[in-house]
Amino acid sequence: MTSGGRLFQDRRAAGAALARALLGYKDRHPIVLALPRGGVPVGYAVAEALEAxxxxxxxxxxxxxxxxxxxxxxxxxxxxxxxxxNEDVMAAVAPSGAYLETERMHQIAEMERRRALYRGDRPLPSLTGRTVILVDDGIATGGTVRAALKGLSASGAAAVVLAVPVAPADVLRSLRPLADAVVCLDTPQPFSSVGEHYVHFPQTSDEEVIALLAAARAHRAGGSAP
Structure with a gap:
């Protein structure tokens, strides 16, 4: 166990523990959004427990x-x-408008490729009026999660809950104003990486993401989960 912090067996076990802390949201009929790829096994366990x-x-x-x-x-x-x-980095780097537009189009193309890979032709479900639980396998610097929370602020969601097994306390404090609620199981100090708080922390593959999303849909439809 590192620095007195909690040690999770793997992402599924972390998700099961996180789900227990989120059971109070079950009656709100939330939707679980996981950040791929590592957040998906965690989100799967949360969604299964909350029937979401x-x-x-x-x-x-x-x-x-x-x-x-x-x-x-x-x-x-x-x-x-x-x-x-990121206004601080923008001020320091001062990229041109042409550069930003080129990068935006490049990332849109990559986003569409990944969307098709993970979701096929299904659109992102409407979040209007929903309680959204944003899940990842942990937070290090918080850059991706911060962007996700800011993006969700324009989604029409009734509430956005950030839920992670582990994160640095200072980063978590900086993210709290961006969410309606934050659920984190452990904030060990010092904090060097997310993976050090897991016994097994292999890279999550695209194939695993696709399989878990399909299993979650099957579970909701009355099928069996892996």
């Missing part, structure tokens, strides 16, 4: 010119996709 539909929310980072790992913003799935800019 499961889907993914695709977020694509917009990198800085010459420094792709440095995000000047992100594109969040929606109709239309929402561009969320």
């Amino acid at each position: 539909p499961l889907d993914v929310l695709i977020v694509r980072k917009i990198g800085a010119p010459g420094y792709e790992e440095l995000g000047v913003g992100a594109l969040v799935e929606g109709d239309p996709p929402q561009v969320v800019l």
Whole structure:
């Protein structure tokens, strides 16, 4: 166990533990949106326990010119996709409008590819008036989650709940104003990575994401889950 923090066996076990902390939302008939790929096994367990539909929310980072790992913003799935800019990085890097538009179109194309891969021809379900539970397998820097929460603020959702097994306390505090509620099982200090809080933390494959989304739909329709 690291730094006194909780150790999860794997993402499914973390999801089961997270689901127990979220049972109070079951009567709200929420929809669970998982951040792919690692958030999907966690979200699957949450959705199963809450008898809620499961889907993914695709977020694509917009990198800085010459420094792709440095995000000047992100594109969040929606109709239309929402561009969320990091004002601090934007001020420091000052990318041109032409660069941002080129990157936006590039990330839209990649978002559509992933949407087709994960969801086929099904659109993202309407979130209007719904309680949305946004799930990931953990938070490190919070960049992707921050963009997702800002994008969801324009979705018409009645409430947005951020739910993760583990995150740094300071990052979590910075995200709280962006959600109606935050549920996190552990905030160990010091915090170096999400994976150190799992016994088994392999990379989640596209195939696993597709299979879990299909299993969640089958479960909702009365079929069997894996």
